[in-house]
Amino acid sequence: MQRRSFLTTSAIGATAGVIATPAFAQINPEVKWRLASSFPKSLDTIFGAAEAFTKRVAQLTGGRFQIRQFAAGDIVPGLQVMDAVQAGTVEMGHTPSYYYFGKDPTFAFDCAVPFGLTSRQQTAWFDQGGGRDLMRDFFKGYGIINFMAGNTGTQMGGWYRKEIKSLADVKGMKIRIAGFAGRVMERMGAVPQQIPAGDVYAALEKGTIDAAEWVGPYDDEKLGLAKVAPHYYTPGWWEAGPQLSFYINIKEWEKLPAQYKAAVETASYECHVTMQAAYDTRNPSALARLIKNGAKLHTFSRAIMDEAYKISTAVMEEEAARNAKFKKVYEPWKRFRQDQNMWASVSEQTMQNYLISIGRK
Amino acid sequence: MQRRSFLTTSAIGATAGVIATPAFAQINPEVKWRLASSFPKSLDTIFGAAEAFTKRVAQLTGGRFQIRQFAAGDIVPGLQVMDAVQAGTVEMGHTPSYYYFGKDPTFAFDCAVPFGLTSRQQTAWFDQGGGRDLMRDFFKGYGIINFMAGNTGTQMGGWYRKEIKSLADVKGMKIRIAGFAGRVMERMGAVPQQIPAGDVYAALEKGTIDAAEWVGPYDDEKLGLAKVAPHYYTPGWWEAGPQLSFYINIKEWEKLPAQYKAAVETASYECHVTMQAAYDTRNPSALARLIKNGAKLHTFSRAIMDEAYKISTAVMEEEAARNAKFKKVYEPWKRFRQDQNMWASVSEQTMQNYLISIGRK
Numbered sequence: 001m002q003r004r005s006f007l008t009t010s011a012i013g014a015t016a017g018v019i020a021t022p023a024f025a026q027i028n029p030e031v032k033w034r035l036a037s038s039f040p041k042s043l044d045t046i047f048g049a050a051e052a053f054t055k056r057v058a059q060l061t062g063g064r065f066q067i068r069q070f071a072a073g074d075i076v077p078g079l080q081v082m083d084a085v086q087a088g089t090v091e092m093g094h095t096p097s098y099y100y101f102g103k104d105p106t107f108a109f110d111c112a113v114p115f116g117l118t119s120r121q122q123t124a125w126f127d128q129g130g131g132r133d134l135m136r137d138f139f140k141g142y143g144i145i146n147f148m149a150g151n152t153g154t155q156m157g158g159w160y161r162k163e164i165k166s167l168a169d170v171k172g173m174k175i176r177i178a179g180f181a182g183r184v185m186e187r188m189g190a191v192p193q194q195i196p197a198g199d200v201y202a203a204l205e206k207g208t209i210d211a212a213e214w215v216g217p218y219d220d221e222k223l224g225l226a227k228v229a230p231h232y233y234t235p236g237w238w239e240a241g242p243q244l245s246f247y248i249n250i251k252e253w254e255k256l257p258a259q260y261k262a263a264v265e266t267a268s269y270e271c272h273v274t275m276q277a278a279y280d281t282r283n284p285s286a287l288a289r290l291i292k293n294g295a296k297l298h299t300f301s302r303a304i305m306d307e308a309y310k311i312s313t314a315v316m317e318e319e320a321a322r323n324a325k326f327k328k329v330y331e332p333w334k335r336f337r338q339d340q341n342m343w344a345s346v347s348e349q350t351m352q353n354y355l356i357s358i359g360r361k
Numbered sequence: 362m363q364r365r366s367f368l369t370t371s372a373i374g375a376t377a378g379v380i381a382t383p384a385f386a387q388i389n390p391e392v393k394w395r396l397a398s399s400f401p402k403s404l405d406t407i408f409g410a411a412e413a414f415t416k417r418v419a420q421l422t423g424g425r426f427q428i429r430q431f432a433a434g435d436i437v438p439g440l441q442v443m444d445a446v447q448a449g450t451v452e453m454g455h456t457p458s459y460y461y462f463g464k465d466p467t468f469a470f471d472c473a474v475p476f477g478l479t480s481r482q483q484t485a486w487f488d489q490g491g492g493r494d495l496m497r498d499f500f501k502g503y504g505i506i507n508f509m510a511g512n513t514g515t516q517m518g519g520w521y522r523k524e525i526k527s528l529a530d531v532k533g534m535k536i537r538i539a540g541f542a543g544r545v546m547e548r549m550g551a552v553p554q555q556i557p558a559g560d561v562y563a564a565l566e567k568g569t570i571d572a573a574e575w576v577g578p579y580d581d582e583k584l585g586l587a588k589v590a591p592h593y594y595t596p597g598w599w600e601a602g603p604q605l606s607f608y609i610n611i612k613e614w615e616k617l618p619a620q621y622k623a624a625v626e627t628a629s630y631e632c633h634v635t636m637q638a639a640y641d642t643r644n645p646s647a648l649a650r651l652i653k654n655g656a657k658l659h660t661f662s663r664a665i666m667d668e669a670y671k672i673s674t675a676v677m678e679e680e681a682a683r684n685a686k687f688k689k690v691y692e693p694w695k696r697f698r699q700d701q702n703m704w705a706s707v708s709e710q711t712m713q714n715y716l717i718s719i720g721r722k
Binding site: 027056059060062115118119120121123125127128153154155156216217234236237240258259262263266267269270273274276277278281282283284287288299305309337338339340341343344345346348349350351353354355356358359360 | 420486578630631707716
């Protein structure tokens, strides 16, 4: 409707020969973008939140700014979304920045690092604690501007064929895990493996791998791993609050009228809220079903957590010593984390722990 | 600029005598609203987030939808924002729904009830767990449509002249507290008092009251209560995650074009995120300063928490028994809370507790 009225108005402008209508056209141009997602449609919480984002942007621009989302593999593989946005193959992407850890570990601060921020802390850091400026400064080097676009909350620690009772059980364990966590796991004695999600079930069944990490109950349930690797561990210490991001090619971003930029900025906040809310709403019943169907819930032992933390810290300090970009983010981030955990311990956590204790009664 | 181009286009339309431009005018009318806040400008985190909301809505509508925010008392007192929106005195308000507990305790589910949801759980419930539908059905009876618009996170339990070591210390204690918490406190033997924020310091200094609750470190610091009531308790068990809301008069809402409705909906998500992120970012340093300046931090004892929980549950069950509207929300809400705390105990909390433990080292 909006489009049709614009076209008619435009025709009038041409007839009357005045500049007013072209000015309107300039402010509200028709724009069509492609968004490459790092995820398949089956991860419907993530994919669905981005889909709602594209619909909202269209609504906010009277249907004139259309963004079409493509699933991982449709245009580029899920792990190459950053490259596609950088190259301008697509204008936009939806991806977790730690996928690009191999290019520069600094990417991970935009998503999650081992023993990093919870989702609420990550949001505070990015939105109000200086994180956005630090990360955008880094992303500029890739010709990309980044936006918060969802969080899963603390992920689970994955599925294991056998119980992991002590550090000795970690030695030699073949686990499907990548990036920062893979580097830490390797130093703990495990053998990180790269296997596409679709092949995980078979690899666990055959014993080609001993363990695999994925997301959390709602997404994990679809893979059916409880049958072949029933020991379900918590917490995913490498993903306390992994943030999803929208990437936009900076040149394309700069072409947008101010109103369209505002639409993208605002709608990405909505995506950020709805994705986590959807995970939080769906995870409890999924976990209950998993347990009913044979998943055995365990918590990593204190000794394993302590060793993972010690190694994670060492890996991060080493990276900071040799990588100035990493260090520039890491130092203020570390202070922010310290402050946030102090504050959480005083208020939120005291309350949450009490609520959990009464829920157990 | 947008406005000027519209006016010129409009003039052309009139000259040409076609219907296209009036259709555009109908889609993008100039709208001016007033927003009554329940808060003074000095609560800059809350007030500022709503201000950013009004700016965003203007941006998203090319400056054609202007909302002007007024502080508490400018048009109506802070506690009468609901009435003003209902009556159409203002089109919109920004307020915590538990202020209207006296009209119907059901309002409190839109904000906070004792031992209720944390901010993340409240967001999940409202946005994806059925809360929005339940609350909007209730608000219809007041001619209002409500939106999430911020959260403070778990608040502090307030300032006390003397230590509260046991339930005996609660008996006869005059505390500035209202609504649901006031009703629970009263049954615990305390004497709830209603005192404007500006008079709290003097009342505590003179001993007219023994205690007062406000918000959290960042806002509390401005009142300077540590000097007259140094014992600072946690957690504010009556406010695990109080949500702020935007209220809009339904008749005014229905007059808006779809694009303006979308602008309000989306921008309220942004406000929801930025307010909490700002509190989270500002609270840690404020707490550190408070402690440096004499505040003595305490945690309510398990016996006090248990008694407060027992009475809170009794009060809610009684309300559900006599108030069908309350019961309609309470029953599904109770199940949601149970599920959320189970899930939090498995994943998020396990991680957060570990992060706190390493932060303390």
